[in-house]
Amino acid sequence: MTDKVRLAPIGLGRWARVLARGAQRGDVVELTSCFSRSEEKRAAFQEEFGIPKSAATLDELLADDDVEGVMITTPNDTHRDLIIASLEAGKAVYTDKPIAHTLEHALDVRNAVHKTGGLFAVGHSARRLSGARVMKQWIEDGSLGDVSLAEANFSNERGLELTTDTWRWYADKSPGGTFIQLGVHHADNLQYLLGPVAQVSAHARKLYTKAEIPDAVMAILEFESGALGYIGCGWASPGIYQLRVQGTKANLMYDLDFTHWDESHQADEWSSLVSQGYGDMTRRDVDMPATDMFREQLDEFALAIRGAATVEVGIDEAIRALAVVRAALESSTQNGKAVELKPLLEGVGVSP
Amino acid sequence: MTDKVRLAPIGLGRWARVLARGAQRGDVVELTSCFSRSEEKRAAFQEEFGIPKSAATLDELLADDDVEGVMITTPNDTHRDLIIASLEAGKAVYTDKPIAHTLEHALDVRNAVHKTGGLFAVGHSARRLSGARVMKQWIEDGSLGDVSLAEANFSNERGLELTTDTWRWYADKSPGGTFIQLGVHHADNLQYLLGPVAQVSAHARKLYTKAEIPDAVMAILEFESGALGYIGCGWASPGIYQLRVQGTKANLMYDLDFTHWDESHQADEWSSLVSQGYGDMTRRDVDMPATDMFREQLDEFALAIRGAATVEVGIDEAIRALAVVRAALESSTQNGKAVELKPLLEGVGVSP
Numbered sequence: 001m002t003d004k005v006r007l008a009p010i011g012l013g014r015w016a017r018v019l020a021r022g023a024q025r026g027d028v029v030e031l032t033s034c035f036s037r038s039e040e041k042r043a044a045f046q047e048e049f050g051i052p053k054s055a056a057t058l059d060e061l062l063a064d065d066d067v068e069g070v071m072i073t074t075p076n077d078t079h080r081d082l083i084i085a086s087l088e089a090g091k092a093v094y095t096d097k098p099i100a101h102t103l104e105h106a107l108d109v110r111n112a113v114h115k116t117g118g119l120f121a122v123g124h125s126a127r128r129l130s131g132a133r134v135m136k137q138w139i140e141d142g143s144l145g146d147v148s149l150a151e152a153n154f155s156n157e158r159g160l161e162l163t164t165d166t167w168r169w170y171a172d173k174s175p176g177g178t179f180i181q182l183g184v185h186h187a188d189n190l191q192y193l194l195g196p197v198a199q200v201s202a203h204a205r206k207l208y209t210k211a212e213i214p215d216a217v218m219a220i221l222e223f224e225s226g227a228l229g230y231i232g233c234g235w236a237s238p239g240i241y242q243l244r245v246q247g248t249k250a251n252l253m254y255d256l257d258f259t260h261w262d263e264s265h266q267a268d269e270w271s272s273l274v275s276q277g278y279g280d281m282t283r284r285d286v287d288m289p290a291t292d293m294f295r296e297q298l299d300e301f302a303l304a305i306r307g308a309a310t311v312e313v314g315i316d317e318a319i320r321a322l323a324v325v326r327a328a329l330e331s332s333t334q335n336g337k338a339v340e341l342k343p344l345l346e347g348v349g350v351s352p
Numbered sequence: 353m354t355d356k357v358r359l360a361p362i363g364l365g366r367w368a369r370v371l372a373r374g375a376q377r378g379d380v381v382e383l384t385s386c387f388s389r390s391e392e393k394r395a396a397f398q399e400e401f402g403i404p405k406s407a408a409t410l411d412e413l414l415a416d417d418d419v420e421g422v423m424i425t426t427p428n429d430t431h432r433d434l435i436i437a438s439l440e441a442g443k444a445v446y447t448d449k450p451i452a453h454t455l456e457h458a459l460d461v462r463n464a465v466h467k468t469g470g471l472f473a474v475g476h477s478a479r480r481l482s483g484a485r486v487m488k489q490w491i492e493d494g495s496l497g498d499v500s501l502a503e504a505n506f507s508n509e510r511g512l513e514l515t516t517d518t519w520r521w522y523a524d525k526s527p528g529g530t531f532i533q534l535g536v537h538h539a540d541n542l543q544y545l546l547g548p549v550a551q552v553s554a555h556a557r558k559l560y561t562k563a564e565i566p567d568a569v570m571a572i573l574e575f576e577s578g579a580l581g582y583i584g585c586g587w588a589s590p591g592i593y594q595l596r597v598q599g600t601k602a603n604l605m606y607d608l609d610f611t612h613w614d615e616s617h618q619a620d621e622w623s624s625l626v627s628q629g630y631g632d633m634t635r636r637d638v639d640m641p642a643t644d645m646f647r648e649q650l651d652e653f654a655l656a657i658r659g660a661a662t663v664e665v666g667i668d669e670a671i672r673a674l675a676v677v678r679a680a681l682e683s684s685t686q687n688g689k690a691v692e693l694k695p696l697l698e699g700v701g702v703s704p
Binding site for chain 1: 498500501503505507509512551553554555557559560567568569570571572574578579580582584586588589590591592596598599600602603609610611628629630633634635683686687688689690
């Protein structure tokens, strides 16, 4: 492709580099500029990824007609203002998950998306992992039968390593700690697989991190289908990424070695998907077509800018995932009593 | 050993046969008699296991001086009366888990154990699986560091196969369905590993079974240590038996192919225990010493009769496991609001 789609990262930290590597593995995206308040970071990022220019201010970036879309990887509590400014400047917007740290911010984003009619995508990349894709296929084609239970865990050691100079330390910027950072992936995955969540019971605990946020969270989700789901998230142990679904005809168990999360073109090689069938308990390795979640989502976003693709995770899907997180945190303050999603979703204009 | 300990099974169904095979793999136990109300079952059981005699009534069995101890595998709601009658007849008692289906029954059993001073053991065999034993060792010697999360699942297809002529069909005989039958194992395992549970949040659903009992249950346990635990139990999918513990220094993940549950001398061969260490994310297979949970627990019970061993799971441990089940069922009627174990345990005289 000679006429690549021109994107510009906003926020040039670790995650921006993961996404830039993903984009550069494809041939759809060209990184045409970038923005951080730090001149040093801009220079380093330009050099690392061969980006021809950078912007010294947000206004400068948004005024650049070369930039068709932005990729936002700044702290959660800054997403809203950056998304709205970018949409109002006519840029397509890709933002990292979660869409925001509060539903109030998410509502403002939703209003801006609808007012501007701009293209908007959220990086719920994990549903693109091959294990989730194959699970979805088995559910849709009936191979799993009727699903009663689904379990997910996403944990790592980050909570043990936080310092006061990182935004993730603070409860007002990263409410829920491990659950809003990691759990929100499974809140999307499980709804992708099993449909909308009706209510959530949860407990959140701050055990071994020195930061303000919880490092141990467990939530039970009741789906509108009646099935039950579980999400466990720790921030005080080595990394885990697992997803299991139990159906009347079969179970599927997915396990990803978290070490290989960032380099998503290699993740499948460090993953396993195992099935067990009813009446034939032999465990079988299930083939997983090769995926590259970060490249694929950025390619999709870029192609959607040109009208050649549809964004899979847009505003409403992202809000549904955030609503599960917020309901879990609310339930935790009520000692586990289930919190319904309907009023939360209606409050931000999403049809439950 | 020429002077084997003489035990007699009460209830001669599938589980009595699993235990009889376990006992006969060892050289401590001799099955000297057996009892079921069905003459046909008695005859078949005697022939299958080479048992010299059987009793046509419970009184006849309990009056037999050859019988040193009984092994009860009858329906949960019949445990109490059989245990009390056996203890009062001077027999040592081994009963299958759960100790009873209600805490009221468990209290009566506890009073009888204390009044008679008899030997009493409950078949919480799962903690004897090599994976649980190694986890316990890693926790005690500090290799796991501080534990924040523990997850367990025990599920199988039984709920899809129940018929009205089996006691497990009925909510009054088997309250909680999959959770009292399977979940109670993990209620014991997790307390064995992490100490007493303080409170439980749970949701129980009846989804695909035709029986009266739930076939999908999820519970979140808060331990007195502050750690969180999860137990998932399904009765409408192929079998799963898993246990994972996450600590600040390492994770351990245990997985048993449930197909090989009954033949416990082979279970280790169909199990895996994998560790991940902090700062060294390489997954490693952990050695598991060979175990045979059913043989070992019956050997221990038999040796304890002769004063040569101590029973590991007695009345109070068994009540603690049942209390987690009962708290979960109570929480489920309160839409997940956590139920404290303290009042439940105090109600049956167990110090919380």
